[in-house]
Amino acid sequence: MEAALFAFRAPLERGAILADEVGLGKTIEAGLIISQLWAERKRNILIIVPPPLRKQWHQELWEKFYIPSIILESKNFNEMVRSGHRNPFLQQDQVVITSYPYARNKAEMIRKVNWNLIVFDEAYRMRNVYKKSNKIARTLREATAGYPKILLTATPLQNSLMELYGLISFIDPHIFGDETTFRRQFSRGTKEMSEKDFIDLKQRIKPVCHRTLRRQVTEYVNYTQRIPITQEFMPTNAEWELYEKVSAYLQREHLFALPASQRALMTLVVRKLLASSSFAISDTCFP
Template identity: 35%
Template sequence: MGHSRLKLLLERTDGYVRSFAEMVAQRNKDRREREQDTLRAARAAAGDEEPDEDDLDLQNQTEVEALLQQDIDTSDSKQYYKMAHSMIEKIDVQPTTLIGGKLKHYQVQGLEWMVSLYNNHLNGILADEMGLGKTIQSIALITYLVEIKKLAGHFLIVVPLSTISNWTLEFLKWAPELRVIAYKGGKAERAALDVEIKKGNFNVVLTTYELVIINKAILSKPRWQYLLIDEGHRLRNTESKLVKTLNEAFDIPRRLLLTGTPLQNSLPELWGLMNFLLPDIFNSSATFEEWFSRPFENSGGELTGVQQAPLNAEEKTLVIRSLHKVLRPFLLRRVKSEVESQLPQKTEHLIKVPMSRLQLAVYKQIKNNSTILEEGQQQIKAGASVYCKQYAENVCNNFI
């Protein structure tokens, strides 16, 4: 019984992954044809002769068509990746407008991967471990698009409120030539920024999850070229107000998620991220549910009775591994252990902070009298020495 279930599950899962790969390939082919039609129309309008096929750069399209004509081996990760990233642009040096420092080799590779997403009209997730410079790589992408691709903007970056100041400082350090608006603050402060946004005299707008919902009427007006979401794993709930606002009020087809959190082994969460990134492919939660949550319901009589029971833990793990395979062209994750040779040596600085006058007075009282003061200036015995030590530590660790 278990063998039959496992065999059918492997076949059905592989079939879904194969159909996804075919959709990606067909999507690339359709886009190429639209680009060729646009080029022909532009040349015809300019009075140029109809170009020969050799005049068009069809090398990458031919490769995609060749992959379409053969059976796509989804177990071959290189073939699958090449199909998704059919247009490759080699990057050896960072943009000249990125002046805050020199990118590490793995960061240049990250930039090249994100540029490949752009060239191939794909969206993705930069999921490097925390501390590897996702913010800097994102700024590098924007400077590259502005400098090399002549794409002045506009770029919308949505971040947690706690990190918006750091993002602003990093832009000032690494790309001071870019015009960046930090859209935050109270109504009066935002009203002044609304005027700047309406004028369109900017490259980048930084804002928060809350304000992109509250002020969607203003923030959805510009013609955004790119949407970047920091802490992108928060979008895994497709029913959240943030996801619905971004999908319904904002027309931004190019999207990049940043997260240092590995993808969780949850089918709904994985589908939520895929749907946000590639809605034209992952457009039906019902189909996804049928394939991956209830794969045995329509087994055509191959399985009966207990064999059609819900997936067990082992089978769910197998399915999720297949989904991770689907995500490979659209997700880049490096951990510190992989690139530690490129990281600077860790240095620790011990900074001694003196106690305030109030801290020092309470500390001395506990030390000398084994008492503490509470409301009403009532003295209470701290008790045993272990509790005296605990109270003293609490005084030192709290700035009062």
């Protein structure tokens, strides 16, 4: 309830990021917002999700909120067009659910609808929108510009504050200004940032980003306490020799077995397998 009320106070003409930790009900929070708009007869609502989550959203909207929805994809989209529907994204009394790739392909159609709300689930996919190479995010930002948005993500940033910049700019490009200014003031990271800049960053984010942590809801949710047990393990001489030889191989200056563009990632994967066991690494074949 607190997150839903926050979104309405944001205000919704810009939008909000709901960044609760995993398992705290971001889908339900979005459902509450949709329900309120639905009751107000504001029913031009679009939900953009990863393809595997389309049916889950369709089911939860009906079972938990009694709100009908339609999953828009190539087959039914083309059928509607053939039957005379000029823009299948414009539905009467149905929430439209579609995937990120399909939304990108139909960006022009999306732009033509006067949306009351657009929900982006797993919105971390949009955090690199500031990069010119991220065509899906940039296309969707342009197609949804000016419409109220709710971004749902448990991980608003992972590696860089620039990812937070990307998500915030998706909501409101004026909060942080241009990319160059943000980099100059904040991209050094929170450890090297001055206290004044850190407070400034928090104040700018506060009106549009709401995050709840698990430790904040233990009064209401009785989480199982899990105690990890560490088991010490010492490799045998043969296993250690294997580790050294594979490591030396991966560190070669010229390594034709791994594509140059994917070498860093594949090296990381191989090392993880190597650290697991000799059996795990044995199925890894290099051409």
